Amino acid sequence: MLDKPAWGKTCEAVQDLVQESKDLMQDFTDSDALDAAVIPAQQSVEHDEISRYGTLRTWAAHLGMKKAVKLLEQTLQEEKKTDELLTQLAEETVNLKAA
Ligand SMILES: [Fe+2]
Numbered sequence: 001m002l003d004k005p006a007w008g009k010t011c012e013a014v015q016d017l018v019q020e021s022k023d024l025m026q027d028f029t030d031s032d033a034l035d036a037a038v039i040p041a042q043q044s045v046e047h048d049e050i051s052r053y054g055t056l057r058t059w060a061a062h063l064g065m066k067k068a069v070k071l072l073e074q075t076l077q078e079e080k081k082t083d084e085l086l087t088q089l090a091e092e093t094v095n096l097k098a099a
Contacts, residue, residue: 043086050080
């Protein structure tokens with residue numbers, strides 16, 4: 001869209017959250033609390049994505065990049081929906097199982 005090559009940079013904060021989830025999965029293997037233990041780290045990843053996509057959408061809007069705004073808004077809404085579903089899963093099922 002911008003006629004520039006795509007590039008990326010590894011986010012160490014998200015990498016740490018992924019490792020945290022892996023560690024928790026080992027710590028809670030065969031435990032009824034496994035999912036309850038892992039969901040918070042996964043939601044932290046979603047929150048990071050919400051922050052970044054929201055910022056990028058706003059910057060695109062300031063630059064008048066309407067097509068980019070539409071795509072970034074769509075992705076932002078997907079991340080928010082995932083966060084909501086994780087909350088719902090935790091509150092309605094996973095936390096009760098863990099208790
Ligand atoms: Fe996500």
